[in-house]
Amino acid sequence: MGYRIGIIGPESTGKTTLAKEIAERYHGTYVAEYAREFVERKGTTEVTYEELCEIAKEQIKRLAVRDEGLEVFDTELIVTKVWFDYAFGRWPEWLDEAIKQYPMDLYVLLYPDIPWVPDPARSNGSDAIRLELFERYKKEVDALGIECWMVKHN
Numbered sequence: 001m002g003y004r005i006g007i008i009g010p011e012s013t014g015k016t017t018l019a020k021e022i023a024e025r026y027h028g029t030y031v032a033e034y035a036r037e038f039v040e041r042k043g044t045t046e047v048t049y050e051e052l053c054e055i056a057k058e059q060i061k062r063l064a065v066r067d068e069g070l071e072v073f074d075t076e077l078i079v080t081k082v083w084f085d086y087a088f089g090r091w092p093e094w095l096d097e098a099i100k101q102y103p104m105d106l107y108v109l110l111y112p113d114i115p116w117v118p119d120p121a122r123s124n125g126s127d128a129i130r131l132e133l134f135e136r137y138k139k140e141v142d143a144l145g146i147e148c149w150m151v152k153h154n
Contacts, residue, residue, distance in 0.1 A: 002068050003071070004105050005072045012125070014153070049087075056092070106146070107148040109150045
């Protein structure tokens, strides 16, 4: 099997840029963030619990396809779980099982120390929210016991 890297962190921290650069530099496969595709198609960042379930299920489909080489995921299920909890105070039970079933070999958690850039697919530009989400992502990765590199830009 290949090697999987999950790039996670709050909005506007450079996840997409970093994921693409790592995949290109090391001749890996870049796996795009499905939530962005969904929100752009819908035309609003407002999603229901059921729609977030759809997003998670599509991410699971992408995780189920294994590549022999390097795979770099622009966000993955931990981000989705934290969004469920942040937005709805709960998440579907099957999400925890999927996180265990499709783990990353390495997580790269980006710190929100660069300015938030407005984008139609983004909704949380507050520094306080971005820091809160960062801490939630860190807690989830720590609980898994999988290697995590934390990256600060400044």
